[in-house]
Amino acid sequence: xxxxxxxxxxxxxxxxxxxxxxxxxxxxxxxxxxxxxxxxxxxxxxxxxxxxxxxxxxxxxxxxxxxxxxxxxxxxxxxxxxxxxxxxxxxxxxxxxxxxxxxxxxxxxxxxxxxxxxxxxxxxxxxxxxxxxxxxxxxxxxxxxxxxxxxxxxxxxxxxxxxxxxxxxxxxxxxxxxxxxxxxxxxxxxxxxxxxxxxxxxxxxxxxxxxxxxxxxxxxxxxxxxxxxxxxxxxxxxxxxxxxxxxxxxxxxxxxxxxxxxxxxxxxxxxxxxxxxxxxxxxxxxxxxxxxxxxxxxxxxxxxxxxxxxxxxxxxxxxxxxxxxxxxxxxxxxxxxxxxxxxxxxxxxxxxxxxxxxxxxxxxxxxx
Amino acid sequence: xxxxxxxxxxxxxxxxxxxxxxxxxxxxxxxxxxxxxxxxxxxxxxxxxxxxxxxxxxxxxxxxxxxxxxxxxxxxxxxxxxxxx
Numbered sequence: 001x002x003x004x005x006x007x008x009x010x011x012x013x014x015x016x017x018x019x020x021x022x023x024x025x026x027x028x029x030x031x032x033x034x035x036x037x038x039x040x041x042x043x044x045x046x047x048x049x050x051x052x053x054x055x056x057x058x059x060x061x062x063x064x065x066x067x068x069x070x071x072x073x074x075x076x077x078x079x080x081x082x083x084x085x086x087x088x089x090x091x092x093x094x095x096x097x098x099x100x101x102x103x104x105x106x107x108x109x110x111x112x113x114x115x116x117x118x119x120x121x122x123x124x125x126x127x128x129x130x131x132x133x134x135x136x137x138x139x140x141x142x143x144x145x146x147x148x149x150x151x152x153x154x155x156x157x158x159x160x161x162x163x164x165x166x167x168x169x170x171x172x173x174x175x176x177x178x179x180x181x182x183x184x185x186x187x188x189x190x191x192x193x194x195x196x197x198x199x200x201x202x203x204x205x206x207x208x209x210x211x212x213x214x215x216x217x218x219x220x221x222x223x224x225x226x227x228x229x230x231x232x233x234x235x236x237x238x239x240x241x242x243x244x245x246x247x248x249x250x251x252x253x254x255x256x257x258x259x260x261x262x263x264x265x266x267x268x269x270x271x272x273x274x275x276x277x278x279x280x281x282x283x284x285x286x287x288x289x290x291x292x293x294x295x296x297x298x299x300x301x302x303x304x305x306x307x308x309x310x311x312x313x314x315x316x317x318x319x320x321x322x323x324x325x326x327x328x329x330x331x332x333x334x335x336x337x338x339x340x341x342x343x344x345x346x347x348x349x350x351x352x353x354x355x356x357x358x359x360x361x362x363x364x365x366x367x368x
Numbered sequence: 369x370x371x372x373x374x375x376x377x378x379x380x381x382x383x384x385x386x387x388x389x390x391x392x393x394x395x396x397x398x399x400x401x402x403x404x405x406x407x408x409x410x411x412x413x414x415x416x417x418x419x420x421x422x423x424x425x426x427x428x429x430x431x432x433x434x435x436x437x438x439x440x441x442x443x444x445x446x447x448x449x450x451x452x453x
Contacts, residue, residue, distance in 0.1 A: 225396030
């Protein structure tokens with residue numbers, strides 16, 4: 001498995017961030033990776049992974065330090081997301097929903113184009129949610145999709161109307177990741193007024209508790225991939241939210257995306273991490289580090305356990321590993337000097353782009 | 369990313385199709401990223417292509433899919449939010 005030194009310049013990463021990344025790699029290898037298969041098989045939510053992440057305090061990574069969080073920058077948080085995804089993509093992707101919710105309140109508050117009045121109204125709202133997230137170790141999700149519509153192009157179809165003491169929300173959210181497992185949903189919707197067409201600039205952002213009357217999670221969840229995200233349908237029927245559970249004051253949401261379009265880029269680290277995980281697996285596999293117990297029966301039975309055994313070209317079993325049980329790389333290298341790709345310690349993208357084993361030594365590989 | 373996981377499966381061979389190994393899960397997981405709104409790969413291609421050909425203020429009259437880059441919150445002062453800012 002790769003380490004952060006394989007692909008990051010560590011002199012540019014704060015020591016406390018490196019510590020978190022290292023801790024994630026320990027948790028990932030010991031906990032997340034072994035749990036990943038069952039989560040994927042059953043399309044269940046990685047509840048235990050969240051327990052572990054919460055126990056480390058990582059739910060507060062993007063919350064400012066003054067409210068008890070870690071105050072990680074967007075880039076620092078992105079690195080954490082990518083490390084988690086090396087072991088379990090669904091955990092990283094849903095973890096992002098929570099952290100991204102926190103990061104929105106954190107960074108949007110610092111946008112240069114907010115008026116002093118808007119900022120004054122925003123400050124207590126976000127503080128309330130930050131303190132709540134820390135005190136309750138609460139998980140926030142941010143279902144936005146409504147199915148078949150790009151919500152950045154048209155007003156959200158989920159709507160709210162002002163009532164005494166707050167708002168009432170009606171609508172529907174598709175692919176509501178963490179549905180049924182988070183503590184709070186941040187709900188994006190359009191405020192509607194009598195006698196007026198819904199407008200994009202009336203987009204509002206609320207925090208809704210999971211037990212709020214009128215909120216239901218419906219539908220099946222049996223998708224192709226990212227099965228552990230549990231992104232079912234969320235239905236909101238006359239859901240009341242109090243004024244203090246507005247997350248951003250009126251008029252601010254529309255200013256966020258033009259000024260902070262890269263906020264949505266927090267989804268990308270997950271996929272970087274999945275790619276790194278695939279790369280790491282490939283290197284381990286080719287080096288014979290994947291234990292025989294995890295291979296197919298046929299592969300385990302192959303009589304190729306002796307170091308001198310020749311691989312059969314065209315065999316579906318890796319030519320490099322020959323179905324042998326886990327071999328320590330050093331020993332592996334000593335015994336198989338003829339295989340050029342074995343001698344490379346290719347665990348990083350950097351090294352990969354220079355000399356990926358499948359490009360640099362195809363002949364040696366096929367002959368090993 | 370899907371290319372990387374595809375290449376990984378191709379490199380490791382048939383055994384990596386097995387559910388006992390994590391690669392096929394990573395392959396399936398990797399497919400999901402490019403489908404996710406608001407940044408599906410198609411919408412991003414639309415952004416890149418339309419903004420290569422037109423200035424921001426011209427794209428309202430540019431031909432093509434109105435659900436993509438042309439009519440988006442991202443445009444801010446240049447788009448439909450012009451009136452409120």
